[in-house]
Amino acid sequence: MAREVTHEERGPAVLDDDDKGDDGLIYVCQCGLSDSKPLCDGSHNATTDEQDSAVYKYKNDDADGERREIDEIVYEDE
Numbered sequence: 856m857a858r859e860v861t862h863e864e865r866g867p868a869v870l871d872d873d874d875k876g877d878d879g880l881i882y883v884c885q886c887g888l889s890d891s892k893p894l895c896d897g898s899h900n901a902t903t904d905e906q907d908s909a910v911y912k913y914k915n916d917d918a919d920g921e922r923r924e925i926d927e928i929v930y931e932d933e
């Protein structure tokens with residue numbers, strides 16, 4: 856499984872103690888769907904039924920948006 860997500864930021868985010876959860880850990884979003892990037896907001900739950908062999912796009916990169924399967928991007932030099 857994979858998903859295409861559009862990123863608009865052009866630099867890093869700085870995290871600090873305020874970003875820690877109640878357990879003292881910082882959870883960084885790796886699914887790309889969080890509305891609180893770079894922090895996880897639980898949006899990854901929308902990906903649990905994605906198929907391993909598919910690539911997905913969520914409308915507006917929103918976990919609640921329509922999800923559709925897309926063709927994998929293949930570059931000519933691959």
Ligand code: FES
Binds near residue numbers: 883889895896
């Ligand atoms: S890993 Fe992306 S929202 Fe949790």
